[in-house]
Amino acid sequence: xxxxxxxxxxxxxxxxxxxxxxxxxxxxxxxxxxxxxxxxxxxxxxxxxxxxxxxxxxxxxxxxxxxxxxxxxxxxxxxxxxxxxxxxxxxxxxxxxxxxxxxxxxxxxxxxxxxxxxxxxxxxxxxxxxxxxxxxxxxxxxxxxxxxxxxxxxxxxxxxxxxxxxxxxxxxxxxxxxxxxxxxxxxxxxxxxxxxxxxxxxxxxxxxxxxxxxxxxxxxxxxxxxxxxxxxxxxxxxxxxxxxxxxxxxxxxxxxxxxxxxxxxxxxxxxxxxxxxxxxxxxxxxxxxxxxxxxxxxxxxxxxxxxxxxxxxxxxxxxxxxxxxxxxxxxxxxxxxxxxxxxxxxxxxxxxxxxxxxxxxxxxxxxxxxxxxxxxxxxxxxxxxxxxxxxxxxxxxxxxxxxxxxxxxxxxxxxxxxxxxxxxxxxxxxxxxxxxxxxxxxxxxxxxxxxxxxxxxxxxxxxxxxxxxxxxxxxxxxxxxxxxxxxxxxxxxxxxxxxxxxxxxxxxxxxxxxxxxxxxxxxxxxxxxxxxxxxx
Numbered sequence: 391x392x393x394x395x396x397x398x399x400x401x402x403x404x405x406x407x408x409x410x411x412x413x414x415x416x417x418x419x420x421x422x423x424x425x426x427x428x429x430x431x432x433x434x435x436x437x438x439x440x441x442x443x444x445x446x447x448x449x450x451x452x453x454x455x456x457x458x459x460x461x462x463x464x465x466x467x468x469x470x471x472x473x474x475x476x477x478x479x480x481x482x483x484x485x486x487x488x489x490x491x492x493x494x495x496x497x498x499x500x501x502x503x504x505x506x507x508x509x510x511x512x513x514x515x516x517x518x519x520x521x522x523x524x525x526x527x528x529x530x531x532x533x534x535x536x537x538x539x540x541x542x543x544x545x546x547x548x549x550x551x552x553x554x555x556x557x558x559x560x561x562x563x564x565x566x567x568x569x570x571x572x573x574x575x576x577x578x579x580x581x582x583x584x585x586x587x588x589x590x591x592x593x594x595x596x597x598x599x600x601x602x603x604x605x606x607x608x609x610x611x612x613x614x615x616x617x618x619x620x621x622x623x624x625x626x627x628x629x630x631x632x633x634x635x636x637x638x639x640x641x642x643x644x645x646x647x648x649x650x651x652x653x654x655x656x657x658x659x660x661x662x663x664x665x666x667x668x669x670x671x672x673x674x675x676x677x678x679x680x681x682x683x684x685x686x687x688x689x690x691x692x693x694x695x696x697x698x699x700x701x702x703x704x705x706x707x708x709x710x711x712x713x714x715x716x717x718x719x720x721x722x723x724x725x726x727x728x729x730x731x732x733x734x735x736x737x738x739x740x741x742x743x744x745x746x747x748x749x750x751x752x753x754x755x756x757x758x759x760x761x762x763x764x765x766x767x768x769x770x771x772x773x774x775x776x777x778x779x780x781x782x783x784x785x786x787x788x789x790x791x792x793x794x795x796x797x798x799x800x801x802x803x804x805x806x807x808x809x810x811x812x813x814x815x816x817x818x819x820x821x822x823x824x825x826x827x828x829x830x831x832x833x834x835x836x837x838x839x840x841x842x843x844x845x846x847x848x849x850x851x852x853x854x855x856x857x858x859x860x861x862x863x864x865x866x867x868x869x870x871x872x873x874x875x876x877x878x879x880x881x882x883x884x885x886x887x888x889x890x891x892x893x894x895x896x897x898x899x900x901x902x903x904x905x906x907x908x909x910x911x912x913x914x915x916x917x918x919x920x921x922x923x924x925x926x
Contacts (some may be wrong), residue, residue, distance in 0.1 A: 392595075393593065393594070393595050393596060393735055393736070393737055393738045394738050394739075395738055395901060396586070396589040396590060396593045396738050396739065397588075397589040397590075397591075397592035397593045400557075400582055400585040400586040400589050400591075400780065401557070401558075401582070402556070402557055402562070402590075403557055403581065403582070403585045404476065404553060404557055404562070404585070404623060405473070405476050405562045405581050405584050405585060406440065406473050406474075406476045406477040406509075408585065408588065408622070408625075408626040409436075409437075409473050409622070409625050410437055410441075410477075410625060411442065411625070411626075412433055412435065412438065412625055412628045413434060413436055413437025413440075413839070414433075415433035415628060416433045416601075416628040417432065417433050417437075418432060418433070418434070418632045419432065419433050419630065420432055420433075421433045421435075421436040421625060421630065421631070422436065422466050422469060422630070422631055422632075422633060423631070423632045423633065423636075423649065424464075424465055424466040424633045424907045425632060425633060425634050425641065425645060426463070426464070426465055426633070426634075426635045427465075427530075428722075431466055433628070436469075436470070436625075439466075439470045439474075439543065440470055440473045440474045440477060441477065441550070442542075442544075442545060443470055443471065443473075443474030443541055443542050443543065443616070444474040444475075444477035444478040444550055445478075445545075445546040445547070445548040445549075445550065446474075446541070446542035446544065446546050446548070447474060447475065447478040447480065447505070448478050448546075448548040448549070448550070448551070448924070449525060449546040449547075449548040450505070450525060450542070451525075452476070452478055452480055452504065452505055453479075453480075453682065454479030454480065454551050454554055455479065455480070455481065455554075456480050456481070456504045456505070456734075457480065457481045457482075457483050457501045457502050457503040457504060457564065458471070458475045458480045458481070458482055458483070458503060458504070458505045458506075458507065458510075459482075459483050459484075459485060459497070459498055459501065459503035459505065459506045459507070459523075459584055460472060460475070460482055460483070460484050460485065460507050460508075460612070461485040461487060461489070461506060461507065461508040461512055461513070462487060462507065462508060462509060462512070462529065462612075463487045463492065463610070463635040463636065464607065464608070464610060464611050464616070464633040464634060464635045464636075464724065465529070465551075465633060465635065465699050465860055467507070467529045467530075467539060468611050468612075469611070469621060469633075469761075469770055471507045471566050472484075472617070472621075476791065477550060478550065478551065479551045479553065479554070479560075480505075481560075481561045481562070481563075481564055482563055482564065483497065483501040483503055483563075483564040483565070483566070483576065484563065484564075484565050484566075484611070484612035484613075484617070484711050485497055485498075485566075485612060486610070486612055486613075486894060487512055487610075487612065488894040488896070489894050490891065490893060490894055491515075491516045492661070492841075492892045492893065493517060493892075493893060493894060494513075494518070495516075495517075495521065496516065496573065496574075497523070497566055497574070497576075498521050498522075499521055500521065500573075500576065500787070500788070501564055501576055501787065501838065502522050503521075503522065503523060504522055504523060504525075505523065505524060505525050505526075505527070506518075506523055506525070506526045506528065507525070507527050507529070507539065508527070508528055508529070508532070508536075508594060509528050509529045509530050509531055509891070510528045510530075510531035510532060510533035510536070510856070511531060512818060513517065513526070513528075513533060513536075514533065517710065525537060527539045527541070527542060530883050531596070544853060550552050556582075557580065557581040557582045557585070558580050558581075558582035558583075559580060560581050560583050561578055561579065561580055561581075561784070562579055562580060562581040562583070563577075563579045563584060563614070563617065563618075564576045564577065564578060564579070564787060565577050565579070565612070565613070565614050565617070565712050567711070567712040567713065567832070568825070568833060568834035568837065571656075572806075573834075573836075573837060573840075574790055574834070574837070575689055575786040575787065575789050576786060576787025576789075577614075577712045577713055577786060577787070578783055578784040578785050578787055579614075579715055579782050579783055579784070580784055582780065583715045583780065583781050583782070583783060583784070584618050584622060584715055584781075586715070586739075586779075586780035586781050587618055587714070587715035587716070587717055587737075587780075587781040588618065588622050588623045588626055588742070590717065590737040590738050590739065590779075590780075590781065591619065591623050591717060591720075591737070592623055592626070592627065593737070593738050594713050594878075595722075596720060596737060596738070597623075597683065597684065597706070598653075598680070598681060598706075598723055599623060599624065599627055599628065599629065599653070600627070600652075601627045601628045602652075603624065603627070603629040603630070603652045603653050604628065604629070604630045604632060604647065604649055604650055604651050604652050604653075605620060605624050605629060605630070605631050605632065605649045605651070605652070605653045605654065605655070605656045605852055605926060606632045606634065606642065606649070606653075607620045607621070607631050607632060607633055607634065607655065607893070608634040608636065608637045608638075608642060608656075608660070609655055609657070611633075613686075613831075614712045614715065614716040615655070615685055615686055615710075615716055616655075617620050618715055618716060619655060619683070619685070619708075619716065619717060620655050630649075632645055632649050632651065632721050637660055637663075639663060639664075639667055639672070643667065643672060643673060643674055646674055646677045646678075646679060646788065647674050647676065647677065650678045651677070651679055652678055652679060653676060653679065653680060653681060653682070653683075654679055654682045654683075655682065655683045655685070656683065656684055656687050657684065657685065657686045657687055657829065658687050658688070658690070658693060658830065658862060659687075659829040659830065659848070659860060659862060660682060660829075661682070661684060661689075661694075661697050661705070662693060662859075662860065664697060664700075664701065665693070665696050665697050665700055668700035670698065670699075671750050673701055677701070677703075679701075679703050680703070680704075681703060681704045681705070681706055681723055682697075682703055682704075682705055682706070683705075683706050683707075683708055683720070684705050684706070684707050684708070684730075685707070685708040685709065685710065685716075685717075685830075685883035686827075686830030686831075686868065687827045687829070687830040687862050688818060688827075688862075689705070689707045689730065689731075690731075691730060691731035691869075694707070694730035694731065695730070698730075703742060704723050704728065704730075705730045706720060706721045706722070706723055706734075707720070707721045707730055707731075707732065707733055707734065708720035708721070708733065708734070709733035709734075709816070709818065710784075710803065711782070711797070711815040713782065713783045713802060714777070714779070714781050714782055714783070714802065715781040715782075715783070716781075717737060717781070718736060718737060718740050718742075718763040718777055718779065718781070718787045719734050719735060719736050719737065719740075719816055720733065720734045720735075720737070721733065721735075721815075722732030722734060722735075726774050729815055729816070732815040732816060733808075733814065733815075733816050733817065733818055734815060734817070734819050735814055735815065736777070736779075736816070737779070737781075737872055739780055740777060740778075740779035741777065741778050742775060742777050742810075742816075743766060743774070743775075743776045743777075743801070744766065744767040744771075744772075744773035744774070744775060744776075744808060744809070744810060745764060745765065745766060745767060745773050745774045745776050746765040746766065746767040746768075746771070746773045768807060769810075769812070770810070770811065770812075772807050772808065772809050773807065773808070774803065774804065774805065774806065774807060774808075775804040775806050775807075775808045775816070776801050776802065776803050776804065777801065777802050777804065778800050778801045779800060782797075782802045783797075784804075785789070785797060797811050805820055807819045824836075824918065825855075826854070826855035826864075827855070827862050828855075828861050828862065828863055828864060828865065828867050828896045828897075829861050829862060829896065830862070831896045833855075833865055833896065833897050833898075835852070835853035835854060835865070835894065835916075835918070837897065838853045838865055838867065838889060838893065838897055838898075838899060839851050839852065839853050839867075841888070841889050841892050841893060842869065842885060842888070842889065844888075845870070845885060845888050847871055847872055847875045847884075847885070848870070848871065848872065848883060848885070849870045849871060849872045849873075850869075850870040850871055850907070850908050850922050851867055851868060851869045851870065852867075852868045852908040852909065852916045853865050853866065853867050853899065854866060854868070854921045854922050854924050855922075856900075856901070856922075857925065864899075864900040865897065865898065865899045865900060865904045866899055866901045866902075866903065866925075867885065867889075867899040867901070867903070868903050868904075868905050868908060868921050869885065869902055869903070869904055870904075870905060870906065870907060870908060871904060873879045877904035881902075882901075882902035882904070885902050886898060886899055886900075886902060903924070908921075909921065
């Protein structure tokens, strides 16, 4: 059963077209259930909302090609704003709702967003002056200087634009990825990229999605996993998506029963929490969940087996990255091909090479000192995973050098070390060396280091991930103090608080260790492997 066929032809298709077709085909079915406000929206109503919003965006002055920022938790407003933005010919950039002012300002300024859809508690006390924003709309609580989102739901006579570029040139999403170094980068994903990945996921022998599915989504929609593995594919099929604003076990376990949930995308830390709940008798035994998909972080075979033995639910592991819209590989639920420890086979039309890096630096790890071998790894031997396919991004927003480092002759260099067995199953051995994965969220050490270096007591620093049973990894900061500064517990707490005021919760160091010097290469690169040795 080779994966060679897509669900449909993605050429010339736009994301909003798929959704609006479902709205016409399944008018009476429930498209969304927003658990945060207990609102059910049928496909017919959703189609009306999306078209009304798109016309209102245009009437409010949004022009095709401009960037609209969506800074919201999982909600019906997030979904509608996203699809309306693409229908209006705009480019949505998606912000993590836990971001602090520093992070919000960076993404709004870097993307050049002209309109912001958010809610009052998220921007309370934030200074957004000096940005290119022309209008800020708040969804449920009005804030001074903002306009009510409800204004955009009033009928407008504005005309919807025709696409002015082909689907493979017109951007449909600008999520920001932490990458491996520096500040987050905007990932340019076209309509063709997203639609192709949706059709890869829905194709024969891939994910077992069904039009009658009820899918529980606690994965954040601002992340490409929630957006294009859950929201877009399931709405394109005519299924029902149950939106939960955050991972919280009691309401989630209730929804599993009350809504007869059949499928649930997840991440390893959530699977671990479900296991603990099941062991305490808190996971419902009379559920209807057929399978779960695990992604965003490595899945240990023991955790998959433990979850299945406790709940009876099989786990399908997938692999991808924001730069690939996001999925490139996934496993199988078929008993004869069931290997939850593997990321499975590549998707249809996704070509893969395993390159023997010969212990040299991957292009993605260091754009300025890129050295990589082009030699193919021997069968069964580890090497860097290099891929190409219709889902691979156009490049990084305003970052030609970073783009050139990872996209070479049409191939995307993942920076991840994998092996492939004789049955074509792939196994991830090591991921991007620089990255920290906290509960599936990628954290770039350089971003934390840049904040710490702003503190008057810090002369130098390095950040690495420490293994953690609950989170996968947690950031730990190694700090060299300036002269006359005294290392103590109080200063460590002060440094953690300094970062907490500037970066979102999952990026914050959980520990500060004071050291005499940060180990570095002759060129000044931090030797993170030397810092990690202290955890042994």
